[in-house]
Amino acid sequence: MGKQTSLFECHQQAGAKIVDFGGWDMPLNYGSQIEEHHSVRQDAGMFDVSHMTIVEVTGDDAKSYLRFLLANDVDKLKVSGKALYSGMLNENGGVIDDLIVYYIDETNYRVVVNASTREKDLAWMAQQAENFSVSIAENNGYAMIAVQGPNAIEKTNSVLSDTQKAAVEGLGVFVAADTEGYFIARTGYTGEDGYEIMVPVAEAASFWNKLVEAGVAPCGLGARDTLRLEAGMNLYGNDMDENVSPLEANMGWTISWQPEERDFIGKQALLDQKQAGVKNKLVGLVLEGKGVIRAHMKVIAEGVGEGETTSGTMSPTLKKSIGMARIPKEAGEQVMLEIRGKLVPAKVVKPCFVRKGEALV
Amino acid sequence: MSNVPNELKYISSHEWIRQEDDGTVTIGITDHAQELLGDVVYVELPDVDTDVATEDEIAVVESVKAASDIYAPLSGTIIAINEALEDAPETVNSSPYDDGWMFKMKPSEPSELDNLLDAEAYTNEIDE
Numbered sequence: 001m002g003k004q005t006s007l008f009e010c011h012q013q014a015g016a017k018i019v020d021f022g023g024w025d026m027p028l029n030y031g032s033q034i035e036e037h038h039s040v041r042q043d044a045g046m047f048d049v050s051h052m053t054i055v056e057v058t059g060d061d062a063k064s065y066l067r068f069l070l071a072n073d074v075d076k077l078k079v080s081g082k083a084l085y086s087g088m089l090n091e092n093g094g095v096i097d098d099l100i101v102y103y104i105d106e107t108n109y110r111v112v113v114n115a116s117t118r119e120k121d122l123a124w125m126a127q128q129a130e131n132f133s134v135s136i137a138e139n140n141g142y143a144m145i146a147v148q149g150p151n152a153i154e155k156t157n158s159v160l161s162d163t164q165k166a167a168v169e170g171l172g173v174f175v176a177a178d179t180e181g182y183f184i185a186r187t188g189y190t191g192e193d194g195y196e197i198m199v200p201v202a203e204a205a206s207f208w209n210k211l212v213e214a215g216v217a218p219c220g221l222g223a224r225d226t227l228r229l230e231a232g233m234n235l236y237g238n239d240m241d242e243n244v245s246p247l248e249a250n251m252g253w254t255i256s257w258q259p260e261e262r263d264f265i266g267k268q269a270l271l272d273q274k275q276a277g278v279k280n281k282l283v284g285l286v287l288e289g290k291g292v293i294r295a296h297m298k299v300i301a302e303g304v305g306e307g308e309t310t311s312g313t314m315s316p317t318l319k320k321s322i323g324m325a326r327i328p329k330e331a332g333e334q335v336m337l338e339i340r341g342k343l344v345p346a347k348v349v350k351p352c353f354v355r356k357g358e359a360l361v
Numbered sequence: 362m363s364n365v366p367n368e369l370k371y372i373s374s375h376e377w378i379r380q381e382d383d384g385t386v387t388i389g390i391t392d393h394a395q396e397l398l399g400d401v402v403y404v405e406l407p408d409v410d411t412d413v414a415t416e417d418e419i420a421v422v423e424s425v426k427a428a429s430d431i432y433a434p435l436s437g438t439i440i441a442i443n444e445a446l447e448d449a450p451e452t453v454n455s456s457p458y459d460d461g462w463m464f465k466m467k468p469s470e471p472s473e474l475d476n477l478l479d480a481e482a483y484t485n486e487i488d489e
Contacts, residue, residue: 017399033425034400034451222399222425292403292423313425314402321403340421340428 001025005050006143006204014218022116024051026221033222037316040190040227041357044149044156045219046211049196050204051115052144055125059134062107068264069128070101071246073256077103081176083187086254087246088113088121089266093273094242095249097121098234100187102176110139110183114236128265142183143204145197147216148227150357152194153186159210160184168195189224191231191355226313229322232284232352238295239282239310239324245273248326250282250351278329280307284351285323286361287337289344293323298338299346301331309337317354318361324351363393363487366458370474371483372434377458378477381465386474388434389462390422390453393487398424401453406442406464413439413466415473420463422453431463435473441465 002025016027039045066074072086097117102110167179176185183198240249293312307327315322336343370378375394379387403423413433420431453461
């Protein structure tokens with residue numbers, strides 16, 4: 001038996017199929033993951049993401065520490081509650097993890113990292129903190145619920161207190177409100193609008209049940225994966241890892257090169273890569289023949305070279321198979337995929353297939 | 362608990378086999394198999410008139426999770442495939458024993474039918 005979140009009983013009562021995910025017993029689905037997927041695209045669905053790790057970075061050097069630790073620059077954050085997505089790189093420029101950092105004030109930041117990378121992240125963060133006046137502490141006081149979909153905000157607001165409702169009114173995208181012990185962020189991992197909400201552990205189950213009554217459909221990890229893939233969002237461990245540069249993982253936009261005088265871990269390696277020429281790119285694929293794209297299939301760009309898929313699925317929204325692949329930079333718009341010994345044509349697209357319910361490919 | 366109809370035969374890789382009155386057999390995957398797979402999103406079936414041998418991988422069922430091979434439970438010739446599954450693969454989940462059938466065969470070695478599991482034996486296998 002693995003670790004359980006404070007919502008585990010809610011999942012069991014709802015008939016969830018439970019699977020191991022990074023040492024946690026998590027719901028894969030509550031029946032049909034395709035129906036759950038459509039709930040999020042068309043109405044509102046929610047995910048227990050309490051297994052993710054919250055790390056509080058506090059102290060006089062919190063800001064200078066994070067500016068050194070992360071490839072993106074927390075100096076961009078000026079408003080309390082504002083969030084930033086970043087890679088945390090090693091000296092070789094490989095991605096140790098991708099994370100979200102919230103700015104509370106100049107000496108307080110809240111970082112959310114992946115569940116599967118918890119130990120190594122905490123160890124790395126502690127190791128890098130040695131020369132800074134900063135404290136790195138895991139916060140286990142919250143459950144986390146992601147409510148996503150076109151009606152997610154409206155349905156969630158209907159179960160909030162008046163004070164909370166006032167606090168989230170007009171909340172900007174990628175901003176969080178800290179209200180009555182709840183930390184409500186307008187973020188997500190589905191390509192739909194919605195919230196990711198940190199709820200005090202003791203109130204998690206009752207809040208979850210209120211959301212169920214408000215018509216928010218419980219969704220498992222299965223739907224979470226097809227939704228994030230349709231939205232073209234990377235999954236750590238699939239689409240990038242410690243041996244992959246953000247420049248080859250469609251994460252170039254998360255690297256802050258300015259101001260030039262800022263040093264960050266992995267910067268020199270990335271500069272060297274750019275100098276030598278980045279060899280690969282992470283692209284989206286839409287399968288044009290029959291079959292389903294899965295991770296680790298061979299991709300052939302004729303006359304250019306070969307690559308490999310990193311993620312793949314049958315898109316419930318598009319009813320086509322889509323995926324992501326790391327392929328040579330020079331590859332064109334058409335590639336062949338080796339699926340179970342057969343070559344099947346696929347179109348190369350920007351890795352963003354569906355946003356706010358609309359097909360983009 | 363999975364549904365395991367008494368009138369069908371089975372193999373341990375979760376295919377069911379129905380003996381028809383005309384000596385042909387119809388094959389699909391069991392309720393237990395579709396539960397394990399989750400939502401089926403794609404089914405690749407063999408070509409009609411193909412000759413197959415027992416345990417050949419002759420079809421593929423892909424669910425949201427993964428691809429699974431379907432094995433020929435008997436030797437013989439494929440005489441029909443369920444083309445409706447191409448547009449509605451989810452039928453395998455909703456009706457594994459009826460509308461979700463996959464292919465029909467004409468067995469070339471009728472004695473192989475004796476090697477198939479009955480409902481009780483299959484139930485014991487999936488209970489383990």
